[in-house]
Every structure is written in C-alpha cells, then in structure tokens.
Amino acid sequence: MSDRIKDLEPNKQSKGYYSVKSKKIKLTRANKEYIDLILEDQTGEINGKVWDNVEHLNPTFDEGDIVYVEGFVETYNDKNQLRVQKIRKPYEDEVDPSTILPSAEESPEKMWSKLQELIKKNVKNPFLLELLKRLLNKYEKKLKVWPGARKVHHSYLGGLLEHTLAVTEISEFLSKKYDLDKDLTITGAILHDIGKLEEIKSPTKKEETEKGVLLGHIIIGVQILKEESERIIGFPEDLLNRLTHLVISHHGNYEFGAYQLPMTKEALALHFADFIDSQMNIFENILKNHTGDSIATDYDYRIGRKLFTGEKE
Numbered sequence: 001m002s003d004r005i006k007d008l009e010p011n012k013q014s015k016g017y018y019s020v021k022s023k024k025i026k027l028t029r030a031n032k033e034y035i036d037l038i039l040e041d042q043t044g045e046i047n048g049k050v051w052d053n054v055e056h057l058n059p060t061f062d063e064g065d066i067v068y069v070e071g072f073v074e075t076y077n078d079k080n081q082l083r084v085q086k087i088r089k090p091y092e093d094e095v096d097p098s099t100i101l102p103s104a105e106e107s108p109e110k111m112w113s114k115l116q117e118l119i120k121k122n123v124k125n126p127f128l129l130e131l132l133k134r135l136l137n138k139y140e141k142k143l144k145v146w147p148g149a150r151k152v153h154h155s156y157l158g159g160l161l162e163h164t165l166a167v168t169e170i171s172e173f174l175s176k177k178y179d180l181d182k183d184l185t186i187t188g189a190i191l192h193d194i195g196k197l198e199e200i201k202s203p204t205k206k207e208e209t210e211k212g213v214l215l216g217h218i219i220i221g222v223q224i225l226k227e228e229s230e231r232i233i234g235f236p237e238d239l240l241n242r243l244t245h246l247v248i249s250h251h252g253n254y255e256f257g258a259y260q261l262p263m264t265k266e267a268l269a270l271h272f273a274d275f276i277d278s279q280m281n282i283f284e285n286i287l288k289n290h291t292g293d294s295i296a297t298d299y300d301y302r303i304g305r306k307l308f309t310g311e312k313e
C-alpha cells in the first residue's frame, strides 16, 4: 500500500512509492550535504529531504526513478515536506509504474481517436494528409506516452498528446472564427511539437538526447518535416515552407525560442493556441500542488507570479 501524496498528514509516518521528479545535492548551513527531492505520484508532489547517509544513498537512485520511501511528514513554510528515513528502488515487479506516474486524465486511445477525427474533418490537402499519416504512424507508440516537457508544462505521461490535441482543438476553433487555411493550421497544430519526441531519451527518465540539447525541439521538428516530406513525391515546396513557418514561429517571440515571429494568420493562431494551453496547464499544475491554507501560492518562476487560490474548502 502506498500513502498518496495528497493524503499525507503532518506529524505522521508515511510510506509509499513515488517518482523522483527532481534530485539535487545541496549544502546545509553547516556545510553538510543533503539530498533535496521533489517526489510525485498521481495525486501531487512533495518536497523530500534526505539529511542522513547521503554519501551512501545518493548513488542508489536517479531523477526519473521510481523509489520506495519511508519518512516522516513535517511542515515547513506552511507546506508538507517529507523527512526521508528510507529510500530505495523497488524490487522487480514490486510495483506497477503506471499506478505511480502521473499521467494525462484521458486515455491515450481516446485522445488518439479524437485527433484522427480532427484530421478527417479538417485536412483535405492530399500532401498534408499523407504527411500526417506517415508521421503519426511512425510516432504513434511514442506519442501515446510522451510527456509534453521535462519540467515546464504537461510533464506527465501522455502529456504531449494531451497538449497536441488541445492545441489542435483550439486551432480548429480559430480557423473557423478567422477563416484561416484549415489544412495548414490543423496540420501545423498536430505537428508543432513533434520534435519533442526526439528531444528526450524516454518518457519517464526525461534525460535529454544529444539532439535535444544541441538543436531543441523546434529544429528537430523542422528536420522531421523536411525528411518525411521529401519521401512524398511532388510535395510542394511552398507548402513545406508554410508548414515549417508554423513550427519555427510557434513560440511567438525570439525571447521564447521562436526563430521567426508569426508572419501568417495561421502562424499567429497556432502560437496563441499553444500559448494558452501551456499556460493553463502550468496554472492547473500549481493549483493542484498547492497545500496549506494560504490564499496565494508560492512565486512560480515559469510564469513570474504567484497565483490566487481563494478560500480552501
């Protein structure tokens, strides 16, 4: 039995299986090393501290691992914190990772079929259809489990598909509202973050690949589009340029990693669809992980503010 993070109570012993979201060695004021952890399960996350035995315990687990933890729940700054007494990797078959790791609410199969529906409804251009078919075939397995990001937003199993679907749904609405090129907008929405599938090594470890570090998901995405479209006989160059423009401008401005500012209505729509979905997800994540009674969360570096939580019921 695993004590779920959401249900942990201060001043009590706890034990359970969690995933190591982040792991850092830090120094106490007395210059003694300790391990600073963020542990998570499907219900939330908690800060954990390993004060003792650091030298011995540190090499036994890594970021991204699932661990069995026994500890004592304390409160620090109005938040639960776990003083870790025992921590070890589970034995083979001791625990099913899918019951621990946070994942998208909707099942991958359901999201996948919604995405296929959106294509069917909106994409008529034969070249774009063929490109989508090939890439979705190629990446189906990965896309059904991949997280949206290592840390910033949708960083759980199935997060990338959830984000892709949401961005596509918002883009569909915007294409109707503003009479955009639907083929292009929907295809761009589905493929805008495809490079993320080669940016990290595995959906759980989230360790970056060489390409991920050196190129980043936008350039990787451009390469994927170019390579695959070259395999489709007669794929029009101008169509590839327009689609590529959506991918390289989707972060909206240079400061956030865009290589061009959005220069078409379709690119502008995709950028805002991407922006609102990633921001909403960050808001949701912060609110979900807020514990204690304060009416505001801690300051969050990702959005440069704290959030109002209102009265807690």
Ligand SMILES: [Fe+2]
Pocket (backbone or CB within 6 Å): 192, 193, 217, 250, 251
């Ligand atoms: Fe992106």
Ligand SMILES: [Fe+2]
Pocket (backbone or CB within 6 Å): 163, 167, 192, 193, 274
């Ligand atoms: Fe995105």
